[in-house]
Amino acid sequence: MDLTSILIGGIGGLVVGAGLTILLSNLLLGNRKKAIIAEAEKEAEVIKKDKIIQAKEKFSSLKEEHEKLINERNKKQQQIEDKLNKREENIKQRHEEIKRQEKSLKDKTQEVENQLTGLKKRMSEVDKAHQKNIQMLESVSGLSKDEAIKQLVESLKDEAKTEAMSFIQDSMEEAKLTASKEAKKIVLQTIQRVATEHAVENSVSVFNIDSDEIKGRVIGREGRNIRALEAATGVEIIVDDTPEAIILSCFDPVRREIARLSLHQLVSDGRIHPARIEEVVRKTQKNIEEEIIETGKRTCIDLGIHGLHPELTRMVGRMKYRSSYGQNLLQHSREVANLCAIMASEMGLNPKVAKRAGLLHDIGKVPDNEPELPHAILGMKWAEKYGEKAEVCNAIGAHHDEIEMTSLFSPIIQVCDAISGARPGARREVVESYIKRLKDLEELALSYDGVLKAYAIQAGRELRVLVESEKVSDAQADTLSFDISQRIQNEMTYPGQVKVTLIREKRAINYAK
Structure with a gap:
């Protein structure tokens, strides 16, 4: 066997092994799927049973709630029906009561009508009797009805006038007494509730200085400083032997105050010459004017006067x-x-x-x-x-x-x-000069021909002159009053003004013996 055959045989063995392995894995996977499917079917069945049970429970609870609502609704409906039945019974009772009242009212109305009929008959009888009485009175008195009424009204008018006059007289007397008493009471209460202050009028002011050396500086060379100060202020400045004092004399207190303040500032400053005097007087006048306005505002505020x-x-x-x-x-x-x-x-x-x-x-x-x-x-x-x-x-x-x-x-x-x-x-005021001024006024008027009496009244503010009607006519009275006023104006010294009132009257006197 060569190497190729061996390799082919090895590769074939590997392929067969891999195929067996895949076949075994497929078998195992199929069994597992079946197990998972079976388990899922069991769980689904359990879930189905649970859902069916829950649905049955929810249905039973909804059914109970529905039945409860129906019972409550039926109960309320029954209560409403009971109320309606009761109200219907009450209406029936009231209707019957109204019928009874109507019947009673008809009976009473009939009774009243019967009484009115009887009363009318009685009134007619009374009228007839009254007419008979009037005819009898007219025949006895010899006056008709209208004449008797007229006489009665006239007598009542006279009586009412008499009583009214008496009442008016009594009321006037009482009012006079009450008015006098109330007036005195009001005046006394008013005086008692106001605290007063005392003031003294002066026509001169005294300016105090530290030493008599300052007098020379105030006078100046040839008196130019004092003349400049008098011209600027309108005040007479008296530098005499009075130690450590300069007297400022003027009837106008505003000018006198301006002069005093100006002199004080000049002496304090030490620079005294005509130009400086005029400058200081102008500033002082401005300050006094501002103080006047401030005093007026403060007075209004103190008294609560606005606007x-x-x-x-x-x-x-x-x-x-x-x-x-x-x-x-x-x-x-x-x-x-x-x-x-x-x-x-x-x-x-x-x-x-x-x-x-x-x-x-x-x-x-x-x-x-x-x-x-x-x-x-x-x-x-x-x-x-x-x-x-x-x-x-x-x-x-x-x-x-x-x-x-x-x-x-x-x-x-x-x-x-x-x-x-x-x-x-x-x-x-000095009593002697005051009395003398009043006497001078009266004597001045008495010096004219035809003047009967003269009275100085209102602390010398008015002169009342009584003349003889036989010697002074109405036209002459006007002229005489004017002459007296002009003479007072030209010859006498007085504060304010004097009113001259001339009185001329005609008196007719006779005696019954």
């Missing part, structure tokens, strides 16, 4: 530097404002309007120039110009009776102004 025109606010601030008979005008106006608010509240009026009018009632006393109008009229015109209410303007103009009062606020302002000015310690 005041800026120009009126400035006038309120200027009142700080104005005095009347020793009473500071701003303090007086604040006091009057508080008094007016209290009195208005007691009388049931608006206290804010009263307080506003009280603060502004004397603004006519602080004009920038010297007008000829009385301060009340001037203040009223300013209030009207700057948009104040009509009752405020009337109260300002009427508080010294220059115009007619048209609101209840006007007499309140007048009374509170008098209270503030007349209280003890409010104003001061």
